[in-house]
Amino acid sequence: MAIIPLERGTDISVAQLGAKALDDHRVRYLIVGAGTNVLYFGLFWLGWHLFEGALPYLVVTAMANLGTAVVMYPVYRGFVFGSNTGWLRGFAKFYTVYLFGLGCSLIGMPLLIEVLHLAVLLAQALMILIVPVISYLLHRFWTFRDGSHTSVDG
Numbered sequence: 188m189a190i191i192p193l194e195r196g197t198d199i200s201v202a203q204l205g206a207k208a209l210d211d212h213r214v215r216y217l218i219v220g221a222g223t224n225v226l227y228f229g230l231f232w233l234g235w236h237l238f239e240g241a242l243p244y245l246v247v248t249a250m251a252n253l254g255t256a257v258v259m260y261p262v263y264r265g266f267v268f269g270s271n272t273g274w275l276r277g278f279a280k281f282y283t284v285y286l287f288g289l290g291c292s293l294i295g296m297p298l299l300i301e302v303l304h305l306a307v308l309l310a311q312a313l314m315i316l317i318v319p320v321i322s323y324l325l326h327r328f329w330t331f332r333d334g335s336h337t338s339v340d341g
Contacts, residue, residue, distance in 0.1 A: 215267045216323055219259070224315045227255040231311050244300070244307050248292050256285040268331035280330040287325065288318040 230251035238247060260281050264270045270277060292314045299310035 212267055212269070212327075216263075216326075219262050219267050220319050220323070222262075223255060223259050224319070226258060227251055228311065228315060230254045232308065235307060244311075245293055245296065248296060248311070249289060252285055252289040252292070253282075256282050263326065264331070268326070270331040272331060277330065281326070284322055284325040284330055288322055291318050291321075 228251075231247060234242070234247040234250050235244065256278075260278050263281065264272070264274075264277055272280075292311075295314050295317065296307075296310050299305045299313060300307055305313070
């Protein structure tokens with residue numbers, strides 16, 4: 188096992204460093220957020236190719252948004268924030284934040300596609316970079332604001 192010297196007289200293993208990092212909900216949020224974005228983009232990509240010509244890209248955006256929220260809520264609730272908020276109440280707040288992200292996409296996508304003439308998949312990828320920061324703050328201080336965070340969470 189690799190040992191990393193931190194200060195004079197203190198050493199920490201890579202495993203201990205990883206475990207300590209996972210104690211911080213912000214690190215867990217980044218890890219799960221990366222997976223969330225992969226899932227969301229995958230659902231969007233799949234929907235875009237399955238329904239191309241039959242459904243507008245904004246409908247596919249809304250479908251991917253709902254699908255991602257349903258799949259990822261338990262992960263954010265349990266693993267990221269360790270929340271003890273009631274399941275249905277928590278999901279309602281969680282999806283409200285997702286609706287905010289959807290609103291950003293419903294405004295941003297047409298601007299990127301119709302005004303700047305970007306490809307649909309590129310526009311969606313750019314929106315995926317913009318929304319998570321705002322979503323994190325809303326989830327941290329509203330959706331999962333139930334006092335269940337430890338002092339390590341800051």
